[in-house]
Amino acid sequence: MTGKHLTFTLNGEPRETSADPRTHLADFLRYGLGLTGTHVGCEHGVCGACTVIVDGVPVRSCLMLAVQIDCCTVETVEGLANGDELSPLQQAFSTHHGLQCGFCTPGMLMTLEALLRATPSPTEHDIRMAISGNICRCTGYQGIVEAALAAAAVRTSTP
Amino acid sequence: MKAPPFQYHRPHTREELGALLASLDNAKILAGGQSLMPMLNLRVLAPDHLIDINRVPELAGIRETVDGIEIGAMTRQADILASPIIQARLPLLARALEHVGHIQTRSRGTIGGSCCHLDPSAEQPAICAALDAEFVATGPNGRRVIPAADWFQGLLQSALEDQEFLEALRFKPWAKGHGYGFAEYARRHGDFAISGAAALLEVDGRGQITRTALLVFGVEPAPRRLYDAEAALVGQIIREIALAPIIDAARALDPMEDVHVTADYRRHLAGILIGRALREACSSLERSQ
Numbered sequence: 001m002t003g004k005h006l007t008f009t010l011n012g013e014p015r016e017t018s019a020d021p022r023t024h025l026a027d028f029l030r031y032g033l034g035l036t037g038t039h040v041g042c043e044h045g046v047c048g049a050c051t052v053i054v055d056g057v058p059v060r061s062c063l064m065l066a067v068q069i070d071c072c073t074v075e076t077v078e079g080l081a082n083g084d085e086l087s088p089l090q091q092a093f094s095t096h097h098g099l100q101c102g103f104c105t106p107g108m109l110m111t112l113e114a115l116l117r118a119t120p121s122p123t124e125h126d127i128r129m130a131i132s133g134n135i136c137r138c139t140g141y142q143g144i145v146e147a148a149l150a151a152a153a154v155r156t157s158t159p
Numbered sequence: 160m161k162a163p164p165f166q167y168h169r170p171h172t173r174e175e176l177g178a179l180l181a182s183l184d185n186a187k188i189l190a191g192g193q194s195l196m197p198m199l200n201l202r203v204l205a206p207d208h209l210i211d212i213n214r215v216p217e218l219a220g221i222r223e224t225v226d227g228i229e230i231g232a233m234t235r236q237a238d239i240l241a242s243p244i245i246q247a248r249l250p251l252l253a254r255a256l257e258h259v260g261h262i263q264t265r266s267r268g269t270i271g272g273s274c275c276h277l278d279p280s281a282e283q284p285a286i287c288a289a290l291d292a293e294f295v296a297t298g299p300n301g302r303r304v305i306p307a308a309d310w311f312q313g314l315l316q317s318a319l320e321d322q323e324f325l326e327a328l329r330f331k332p333w334a335k336g337h338g339y340g341f342a343e344y345a346r347r348h349g350d351f352a353i354s355g356a357a358a359l360l361e362v363d364g365r366g367q368i369t370r371t372a373l374l375v376f377g378v379e380p381a382p383r384r385l386y387d388a389e390a391a392l393v394g395q396i397i398r399e400i401a402l403a404p405i406i407d408a409a410r411a412l413d414p415m416e417d418v419h420v421t422a423d424y425r426r427h428l429a430g431i432l433i434g435r436a437l438r439e440a441c442s443s444l445e446r447s448q
Contacts, residue, residue: 004167021167021209024200043160044197045264057237057266063196064267065189067167068213111263132348133261 006070010035011079019066026050028066029076037077037106041135048134051107052076058114077106080113088158089113089151098147100138107134112148120156124149162199165209173297173326176215180322181299183208188324190233190272193264218271218326221245227331229295232271232324236283237262239270248332250443251289251339251357255282258341261349271325277315279415280352280377282343284311288382289357289374292330298323311381333370336447337361340439342432343377346419352377354425356409356432358440366397373405373437375429378414385409385433397441405437406430 003020010033019028024043029035029052041047043062050061053075080087086094089112099105108131115122115130122130127148128141136144168183170176180186186208189195198204212218218233221242228248230239239245240256259265259273259282273283274294287294287307294305296319305318312318319325333339343355354377361370371392376382388408395401407430414425 022162022164022199024162024196027161043200045193048261048263051263058263059267060193060263062200063192063264065167065192065196065211067169068211114262129348130262133263 004067004070006067008069008071009073011075021065021067023066025052025054025061025064025066025069025074029061029074032066035076035078039103039106041103041107046135047104047107048111048131049104049107051110051134053110053114056114056117058111075110075113077109080109087113088154089116089147092147092151092154093144096147096150097143098139099143104134104136104138108136108144112144112151116148116152116155121152122148160200160202162196163202163205165199165206168208168210169214170210170212171214173215173217176210176212176324177297177299177322179208179210180324183210186210188212188275190275191235191268192272193260193268194272194276194278212324219269223248224329227329230270230328230330232274232327233269234271236260236265236268236270236273240265249290249330251341251359252283252286252330254339254341255286255357258282258343258345258349258352258355264349270328274310274328275317275319275325277311277317277381278351279314279380279382280355282341282352282355282376285355285374285376285382286341286357287328287330288376288384289359289372290330290333291372292328294318294325295327295329296320296323297326302326304329314380333359334361336444338440338442338444338447340436340441340443342435342439344428344432353420354378354414354428354432356429356436358433358436360397360437360440360444362397362444368393368395368397368400373408373433375409375412375433378409378412378425378429380415383412397444400437400441402434402437406434409433 003018039049041049045063052061187206189211219231222229338360340358343352345352359372373385385408388405409429414422416422
């Protein structure tokens with residue numbers, strides 16, 4: 001790839017590469033780095049499927065340019081599991097049927113991961129507010145909310 | 160779709176930003192990007208140059224000054240919402256920010272970006288109009304302060320000149336314990352509002368209204384203060400407000416029509432929402448006393 005030189009941390013690993021200025025972060029992750037876990041839905045900030053965590057806060061990666069992550073810390077859904085072991089949140093999604101087709105799931109997971117770090121014991125209302133910007137057309141959200149509540153309980157009970 | 164090609168610039172100081180604006184043609188400033196990035200991705204805009212001001216630290220921050228509060232143009236919506244200063248002294252702004260997008264957009268979106276873009280249904284510029292904010296703009300001829308009454312020049316059009324940038328917003332908080340209310344209607348939480356309204360109230364010890372601001376937005380191309388209704392409200396007793404003339408004033412405007420709703424529906428909403436905002440302002444006043 002040609003373009004602007006970038007240094008950043010991706011899922012804990014230091015990276016150095018370059019990106020074309022007009023490429024948004026979601027496309028850069030998928031096509032530039034081959035990390036296809038981040039999904040691209042609407043590309044105008046409405047659906048939430050592309051949510052990743054940049055410098056600790058959830059952002060829409062279709063509304064950030066790749067060149068803007070220079071010197072930043074980026075976390076994507078690929079960074080959640082520890083090898084083959086799912087994170088508590090991922091496990092809870094599986095247990096509580098928090099996904100069907102899976103298209104919105106990476107965005108849901110990264111949004112809720114950021115929520116649970118900032119608010120370890122969220123109420124159901126907190127969870128619903130957090131995912132209000134993530135559209136799911138399959139589950140009706142109930143399973144996702146149950147999964148998030150369950151994951152919060154697991155995370156707060158394990159030191 | 161994907162953004163068209165452009166040259167990317169990243170200034171680190173106000174001076175570098177000013178120099179870039181003075182030397183580049185067809186340049187756009189990239190603030191939080193929550194409106195500009197969709198417009199680029201949809202190719203509504205095709206600037207030759209994009210000036211990214213996310214690394215100009217002096218443009219961000221919330222400061223208490225001698226006569227009020229100054230919010231840097233690049234202050235993120237999430238930081239404003241979480242600020243104890245804003246919650247205590249500009250509670251209407253905090254109240255309205257709950258309706259601005261979602262956590263993933265408030266983490267990037269800035270108050271200055273929204274006030275320069277001026278979507279008619281945007282909450283932040285509307286609150287600036289309700290609070291009579293001042294807009295501090297910097298350009299080749301130095302700094303000037305633009306009152307809210309002059310900032311709004313029409314649909315998506317601010318008073319900012321080509322080579323100017325918005326540096327900060329200045330607010331004079333209302334009296335401690337003042338009443339504030341906000342209401343909007345959107346099809347889904349966090350969506351752009353179809354219409355909205357805000358109300359501010361100050362009363363004396365006998366419950367008589369001494370000062371008020373009434374505003375509707377998302378009705379006309381720019382937020383609209385209801386000055387006549389405000390003047391009529393001053394002097395009334397808080398528990399005996401004549402609501403009908405205020406609702407009539409909101410419905411006497413000339414609403415926009417678009418693919419979502421008709422002008423008549425916006426007119427209907429304007430009346431409902433100003434009533435809700437005012438009632439909320441009254442109850443927040445009672446809570447604080």
